Amino acid sequence: xKNLICIFILLAFSLVSACSAENNRNxxxxxxxxxxxxxxxxxxxxxxYPGDEEGIAHCIAYKDEECLxxxxxxMDAKQFIVAQIQADPERVLNITLDTxxxxxxxxxxxxxxxxxxxxxxxxxxxxxxxxxxxxxxxxDEQDQVILNxxxxxxxxILEYLFYHPHAWMxxxxxxxxxxxxxxxxxxxxxxxxxxxxxxxxxxxxDYKKFGIMLDRPPQK
Amino acid sequence: xxxxxxxxxxxxxxQSCDKQHDQAWSNYLVPPQxxxxxNWYNKAPDEKIHWVVYMNPYEFRWADDSIxxxxxxxxxxxxxxxxxRKDAAMKVQRTGANSFLHRIQMIAAGFGITFKxxxxxxxxxxxxxxxxxxxxxxxxxxxxASKDGLMLSLTHNNHCGVGALLTDxxxxxxxxPHSHLANRFDPKTKQASRFYGCYTNGFAQKxxxxxxxxxxxxxxxxDFGVVNRPSNIPNVLERIIKTPTSxxxxxxxxx
Numbered sequence: 057x058k059n060l061i062c063i064f065i066l067l068a069f070s071l072v073s074a075c076s077a078e079n080n081r082n083x084x085x086x087x088x089x090x091x092x093x094x095x096x097x098x099x100x101x102x103x104x105y106p107g108d109e110e111g112i113a114h115c116i117a118y119k120d121e122e123c124l125x126x127x128x129x130x131m132d133a134k135q136f137i138v139a140q141i142q143a144d145p146e147r148v149l150n151i152t153l154d155t156x157x158x159x160x161x162x163x164x165x166x167x168x169x170x171x172x173x174x175x176x177x178x179x180x181x182x183x184x185x186x187x188x189x190x191x192x193x194x195x196d197e198q199d200q201v202i203l204n205x206x207x208x209x210x211x212x213i214l215e216y217l218f219y220h221p222h223a224w225m226x227x228x229x230x231x232x233x234x235x236x237x238x239x240x241x242x243x244x245x246x247x248x249x250x251x252x253x254x255x256x257x258x259x260x261x262d263y264k265k266f267g268i269m270l271d272r273p274p275q276k
Numbered sequence: 277x278x279x280x281x282x283x284x285x286x287x288x289x290x291q292s293c294d295k296q297h298d299q300a301w302s303n304y305l306v307p308p309q310x311x312x313x314x315n316w317y318n319k320a321p322d323e324k325i326h327w328v329v330y331m332n333p334y335e336f337r338w339a340d341d342s343i344x345x346x347x348x349x350x351x352x353x354x355x356x357x358x359x360x361r362k363d364a365a366m367k368v369q370r371t372g373a374n375s376f377l378h379r380i381q382m383i384a385a386g387f388g389i390t391f392k393x394x395x396x397x398x399x400x401x402x403x404x405x406x407x408x409x410x411x412x413x414x415x416x417x418x419x420x421a422s423k424d425g426l427m428l429s430l431t432h433n434n435h436c437g438v439g440a441l442l443t444d445x446x447x448x449x450x451x452x453p454h455s456h457l458a459n460r461f462d463p464k465t466k467q468a469s470r471f472y473g474c475y476t477n478g479f480a481q482k483x484x485x486x487x488x489x490x491x492x493x494x495x496x497x498x499d500f501g502v503v504n505r506p507s508n509i510p511n512v513l514e515r516i517i518k519t520p521t522s523x524x525x526x527x528x529x530x531x
Contacts, residue, residue, distance in 0.1 A: 094433070100424050101445065103297070103438040107423025107475060114496065118523045122296065126437060164443055172336065173431040173441050174289060180441050181433065220447055249453040256452075266423075 086151050089140060093155060093185030094178070095133030099267040100188070100222065101181075102126045108264055112272055128274040141192055149193050152186050153205050159183035160213045187217055190224035191268055199229050203237060211245055218246070221257040223267045231258040278413040278462055280323045282308050283400060284380075285419020285473075286333025288430035288438070289340050290361060297420075297430060297438060301337050301364055301376055303500045304418040305383070307472065307512055310503075312387040316513050320467070323413050327384045328400060330419075330444075331393040333429040334376040341365045342375070397428065397446045401454055409459045414467045414489070418500075421473030424448060448479045451486045458487045468492045468530065472500075472516060477529050484531035495527030 099105055104122040106112045115123035140148045162179035190202060206217060218238075228234050238246075238254045246254070265271075284305060287298035308327065311317045319325065341361045373379035377393070384391040394400050404412065420427035420440070425447035427440035468490040471480050480493030494517065502512070502519045509515040517528040 098437055098439050101422075101427075101439040101442055103420060103422055103427065103430065103440070103474075105422060107478065111423060111475075114523065120523045122438075123523070129435070129437065164441075173332070173429060173444065176441060177431050177433055177439075180443075181439075184442055220442060221449055247453070249456060253453045 085140065085147070086155075089137065089148065089151050090155055090182050090186075092133035092136045093152075093183075093189055094181040095129050095185070096137070096188050096268050097181035097185035098126050099130045099270070100220065101184075102130070105130065105267075106270065108266060109270065112270060127270075127272075130268065131272065131274045134268055134271075137189055137192060145193070145195075145198065149198055149201060152189050152193070153202065155186040156183060156217075157205075157209070157213060159186070160210070160216060163212065163216060183216065184220075188222050188224065188268055191222070191227050194227045194229055196229050199233075203233060207237065211242065214241065215245060218250075218254055221254060223269050225254070225257050226260065226263060226269075228258060234258050277411070278320070278323050278465075279326060279407055279411055280317075280319070280413050280467075281326045281328050281404070281415045283328045283415065283417045283419070283426070283428075284308065284330065285417070285426065285428040286330050286430075287337055288333065288432065289336050291432045291436065293436035294432060294438060299360065301334070301341060301361075303503075305380060306503055307418055307500065307516065308416070309383055309387075310512050312389065314511070316511050317416070318467075320413065324390065325387075326390045326392055326403075327380070328392045328394055328403060329377070329380055330428040331377055331395060332444075334380070338365070338375045338377070342369075396443065397450075400446065401457070404457055404460055407460055410462050412461045413465050415469045415483075417471045417473060417476070419473055421471065421476045421479065423475045423478055425450070425479055426471070426473060426476070448482045451479075451482045455486050461487050461489050463488065465489055472498065472513070474498055477527065480529065481531050491531045493529060495529055496525065497521045497523045498526045 103126075104120070105126050106115050106123055111123075112127065114120070115127060137148070159179050159182045163183055164176055164180070193199065193202060206214065209217070218241075225234070235255050235258055238251055238258070241251065287301050287303060288294070290298070312325070342365045368376060368379045371379060371382065373382055381391045392403055394403065404415075417426055420430050422440075425445045427445055429444040430438060430440055431444075432438055469480070469483060469487075469492070471483070471491070471493040474494060474497040476493030477495040478493075480491040483489070484491040498516050499519065499521045500516065502515050507515050507519065509518060517526055520526070
């Protein structure tokens with residue numbers, strides 16, 4: 057009888073532990089992903105991030121600490137995001153899109169004088185990092201979910217989505233559906249020159265790997 | 277009359293965790309200042325020089341450096357850098373200037389250079405667009421840069437990671453949408469547009485492709501700190517592009 061009670065207590069404890077671990081995992085996923093978004097922001101806007109494969113090779117050859125530090129941080133974040141997408145793609149895509157929409161509210165107006173850049177960095181790197189992370193969602197159904205959200209998005213979000221043609225634009229499974237969308241963007245925000253450039257970018261398949269496309273194990 | 281624009285980026289705010297960047301506020305001002313003093317840029321008689329200065333970082337830096345508190349002396353890394361910042365701010369005040377930006381304006385006026393303050397990268401493009409066709413002889417840049425573009429200002433995150441806000445960058449990818457400004461450049465110019473910043477090679481190449489003018493940039497890192505170090509190269513512009521850094525030769529490249 058004593059043994060049965062012990063087994064029952066152990067089972068109950070395991071169940072409670074498993075539930076709280078699951079809750080903890082879900083509860084922590086959003087902030088953990090947002091941390092990773094802030095890190096991959098540096099794949100474009102980091103001072104010493106290597107721009108291409110030759111750049112990484114140069115960093116390694118010269119043991120360039122600044123370059124290796126930022127590269128490793130971005131690669132760690134990339135590996136984390138990819139692992140989470142493999143585990144639960146729908147949930148991670150929703151968190152990514154929600155982050156883009158939520159943090160866009162705090163984004164500075166690119167045409168106005170900025171306030172304190174150190175204070176703005178947190179929100180900017182979270183939002184832009186999440187936009188960059190769209191690169192990892194290139195399955196047809198994921199692409200359609202992204203486009204459906206963007207079709208209804210406020211102008212401010214679209215301005216940041218297309219502000220810098222990040223790698224995600226080169227990784228669309230059906231670029232023409234995005235081309236159709238770009239053609240409908242308001243001309244007072246996106247000039248003919250801007251639209252032509254965005255469309256060319258979406259249709260370009262011949263490019264050198266850059267930003268988060270670069271992929272090597274962290275050099276530690 | 278042709279116009280020669282020198283775009284001057286700004287320093288980051290001082291961060292004690294970052295010993296590599298912008299310990300001096302004037303890193304990107306001194307080279308063009310010396311170039312003006314010695315005419316190291318071989319100014320043509322018909323060229324008018326404009327200093328296009330990204331004002332925001334100089335304002336933030338002045339706000340930090342000109343009001344030095346006692347508490348700052350207690351920074352974990354000691355007080356030595358504190359005294360450098362304090363001395364720099366006091367030196368500026370001794371010249372009669374009331375801020376870093378005011379000092380830059382005074383220097384520009386002393387050389388007969390037109391000072392143009394800008395707040396956003398778009399202001400830079402708007403300024404170029406305001407000049408007549410075929411009137412721009414060249415554009416130079418002094419400041420931070422990455423392989424993606426010119427970083428007009430620098431900032432730090434909680435991990436002391438160094439980067440730029442996207443709103444502080446002129447990206448190489450943003451050049452093609454400005455190709456309609458190619459007609460502002462003198463098509464016969466022989467004077468190169470030069471981009472003094474780390475990894476500006478790709479930017480220089482893209483500028484050359486878009487605006488059809490000769491350009492130059494660095495394939496690897498350059499170090500503005502060489503301006504203050506002994507060298508057998510008296511011309512600091514030449515010194516910057518020829519002195520190897522810890523990451524090797526700057527690889528100055530012409531297009």
